[in-house]
Amino acid sequence: MMAGRGGSETDVAGGPARHLPVLIDEVIAHLAPRDGGVYVDGTFGAGGYTRAILAAADTRVIAIDRDPNAIADGQALVAESAGRLSLVHERFSALDAVVAGQGLERVDGVVLDIGVSSMQIDEGERGFSFRRDGPLDMRMSSEGPSAADLVAKLSETDLANLLYRFGEERRSRAVARAIVEARASAPIERTLQLADIVAKVIWAKPHEPHPSTRTFQALRIAVNDELGELARALEASERVLKPGGRLVVVTFHSLEDRIVKNFIANRAKAAGGSRHLPSVDAVPTSFRLVARGAVEAGAAELASNPRARSAKLRAAERTEAPAHAGGDLSSFLPPLPSLDASRRR
Template sequence: MGKPSLPETEAGGPHVPVLLDAVLAALSPEPGRRIVDGTFGAGGYSRALLQAGAHVIGIDRDPSVAPHVAALEAEFPDTFTFVPGTFSELDSLAAGHGPVDGVVLDIGVSSMQLDEAGRGFSFMREGPLDMRMSQAGTSAADLVNELEPEALANLLYAFGEERKSRRIAQFIVAARAEKPITTTLDLARIIEKAIGRKPGDAHPATRSFQALRIAVNGEFEQLVEGLFAAERLLPEGGRLAVVSFHSLEDRIVKRYFDPGKGGPAQSRHLPQAETEPLRWHEVAKAVKAGAGELARNPRARSAVLRSATRTGLPARPVQMAGLGVPTIRGAA
């Protein structure tokens, strides 16, 4: 089998799905197997899975994926199905399309979304301060211009791990008193003014933009709901592969696969608490991009793949406790 061809992004270059070879190895997309791509995006994983002979059900809430969906529907009319929606509901969305053997989730913003300035995800491109994956609901501009200073600072700290969140919030509040903050570069400049920029360091707006994007799209809640939806959907022996892009997401996935990793240490002098039977086994070691992939695709530098195999035990109810899901201090 040759190397999978890659779909084009709106920016004209090929969309490069990260850790593609590792994802394919984790899912074993043999002919006849049915796999859910819960975060379709530009269709990079779906295309590779289809070329390997698998049937694919693609899911995405972003209306802008339509051209990529149309391309795969034309090329693979008998083996590709697309269902609009969020991956947090992938079990119900995939219902009626036959038994499923695997699920892949690529968490966070896609390169396609970053490349489209009008979506407002990138602090490197001028665009409206939006960040809504579904293109509906509360935008990043709404949060930046309307949240109280303490709430804004707490959001930046909890979801972006931004240690200078209070100073950034102070500068944002001062700037919006003069005029609303409406563009990505406006906000990026305010943040850079607030905390400075050292040569060689990541852009000072990186963590704040991450925090706003996560808040706008409810990404942590979506991730947890999606993980448990995959648990409900997959039968014994089904495989789940999850690619995440920062430590907060990866911590959630790691603890989800092995709940014992997230619990408090037990003293050997006390009665030992019973451990809950595992719904996942054959949990693979975390996979990161090698030097070759990083040279081809710098966006892979923070990607982590975790995968596991479903046991035959009944699915658990959705639970946030023990997964390390960040919470905003003072939130109701």
């Protein structure tokens, strides 16, 4: 979990220290760690939340990260924890399976910090940065299709849809057209190469985000299936939390926050029959709200860590009701553009 996880590259390029955990006091206050409790940090990163949970009480933490570099860098903290920390290389959407693999059925809390970490952005060779030259990669786990593959294979229409839905890029059609025209002359395989193509279409004022911010965000989300991972992780958290267990999620842009908001609202509102229709059994609420609305960083944190300006925290507490039947995430996710290479043009 990093200061820049999910933040914009504008912040990363000129921001302060890399390892300032975002909303750390608010996370601990809403998670409420207690002695003997077991907590899942689903997005370990540099270990900021994990350290705070271990320090807050005599707790045990199961930390997860899909980035092998984060796992390697976290071994020192594992050694320091004297058996209180288990660090697992896995996607956080599988956190319930990870918990079972640790010999447990339920945990007392889950915390998720969604998005890319500043460590990943700061390493040009990972391909996340539009300010540092590197291969156009963006894979958090270094597996599967890269951003370069998407840029090379998607049709102009699908590319425009991807940029609009995942990057909320208002000029998505113009950017997609420029990419398709550029790749007809030469493959687009470097980050600065793509950033230069986008900058010729979008002009930003000095105080505005870099022209490529939304394009890079959209590609990163698509490459890593970030929104699908988040939705599946929320359902996994519902299955694994004990009654009274806390779910705390920190997001950094509206797409993520909307998914978390809708999920919690869905699970915290009892569903029943309509007076105009035959009665049906009500579905009991599986969560109750801990924080009403989103919690944001205060003035003091924003002054010391501007990367926190887009962070939003939402929290809920598990009830005794069974987990809702899952499997249909369509109500939480935007429609996905086709990644069929055959549709390239």
